[in-house]
Amino acid sequence: MIHLSPEARLSIILPNTNKALSEAVKNATPEQLETLKEAKDIKSLLTSVFQDKAAASKSDHVLLDLLKNSTAFKSMGSFSDTLQSLVNDLKTSSELSPKTALLENFLKNVITLDANNLKSQIASSGVFMESKFAAALQKLPDLIQNLEQLKTALSKMPHNEAKTIHAQISTLLDTSNLGKASENLDNASQLTEGIKKISEPLQKLLSKSDPLYSNEVAALAQKLDQSSGIQELKTTLSQIYGSLLSSNAPDTNALLDSIEKLLKNLGNSPSEDLKAFTHQLQSAITESDTSKELSSLLSKLNTFTNPKELVTETFLQESMANDVKSALLTLKEELILSNDPSSSKLLEQTEKLLTQIDYHQLLSHLSSSNSIYFPFVWDQLQEGSLAFKKTADKKFYCEINLVLKEYGELDLLMGLYDENQLEIQAHTEKPELKALIHEHIADLRAMLIKSGLTPRSIRVFEKNESKTALNESYASSEGSDLGFEVKV
Secondary structure (H helix, E strand, O other), X not given: OOOOOHHHHHHHHOOOOOHHHHHHHHOOOHHHHHHHOXXXXXXXXXXXXXXXXXXXXXXXXXXXXXXXXXXXXXXXXXXXXXXXXXXXXXXXXXXXXXXXXXXXXXXXXXXXXOHXXXXXXXXXOOOOHHHHHHHHHHHHHHHHHXXXXXXXXXXXXXXXXXXXXXXXXXXXXXXXXXXXXXXXXXXXXHHHHHHHHHHHHHHHHHXXXXXXXXHHHHHHHHHHXXXXXXXXXXXXXXXXXXHHXXXXXXXXXXXXXXXXXXXXXXXXXXXXXXXXXXXXXXXXXXXXXXXXXXXXXXXXXXXXXXXXXXXXXXXXXXXXXXXXXXXXXXXXXXXXXXOOOOHHHHHHHHHHHHHHHHHHHHHHHHHOOEEEEOOOEOOOEEEEEEEEEEOOOOOEEEEEEXXXXXXXXXXXXXXXXXXXXXXXXXXXXXXXXXXXXXXXXXXXXXXXXXXXXXXXXXXXXXXXXXXXXXXXXXXXXXXXXXXXXXXX
């Protein structure tokens, strides 16, 4: 396995290490080069790797344009075909044939495509290798942040159990081994044992339900705030009183006393008294919001209970075990030192594959999306890529660009919203493919519905039929909220 320093994640945007960027820059115009050398833009590009960008910089747009229009990337071919050739050639060398196992495992046929295989192939495609390094380094800081947030939430609860858990978290955060948990398994195991001692009583605390924090009392509190007539106020106050009789919350006795006073003097009580009680009740109920927050934080805390995942080196070994880029980089190092007569050819194939991965990494960064090559073996495929985007309002978009050996170009643009509502546009190069899709469109709808998706629209066009350019069919905006605007 290749061992990279944390700074290695920056290599995806440096011309001397990213072959895709180096190739693209060769074709830059003098004006584009002038933009790229501006210190501010280059600094922005360097410091924004793996971070959400509020807005794309000028150099981002220039580089993205260079990548998409560079002739070097117009016909990269099928990643799977190149990988298959590399594997076949490696097998002819007795020295290098043992290196084929991991690479061969990635050559899954498209007929095996299902949700789990797709997820696995994308995760191990190599496009996310550097981000795995970033995730490994962020494990312990994320845990510490989670514990600090738990402390803040627990401080809002008056229960003795909450105070006890708060003290346990403080002790855990102050332990000398906390900062060393990422270095070895013993320290990590001690830390996870401490986490379990916190999560168990926290789970018990959250399991205690009290009428004061019920949806019924919350609804009555809202109704009370909107009531005006004496009889309506009396009825609502009586309902709240009845609900709170079985409550053991610390605020309950004070609330019951206030309701009794209001009911005795409802006609004569100043409106300020009713407003004061409403505020008193709503303040007490806010603890239920704290309970929801604690429940969310507890769920996240439970993801840190595996000590192996807290140790940076162990976490990296496991996450890199099936990563194609990691395997290719290791192979590249060995080929450079190898005396095998075929090493030169094998090195060229390896470099070609790494360049394709570099291309999709850089494209992902510049377009704030997840872009990868088509990660399955398919006899009909000449080349292909996938791009996924998510917007702030939880809409998901996918663009699939394929070049098929028999039917030419096929571009699919899909939008998913409201969890299962799907819209599809297909743009075909050849009319024969359009006719074939139409012939099977009823089967496609049935399969989508069977999988839990509702196809709101499926539209098929020939490219020359479309009034707008394909890249305008789904218009994108700047920044990390990039997405496609679905035309219906």
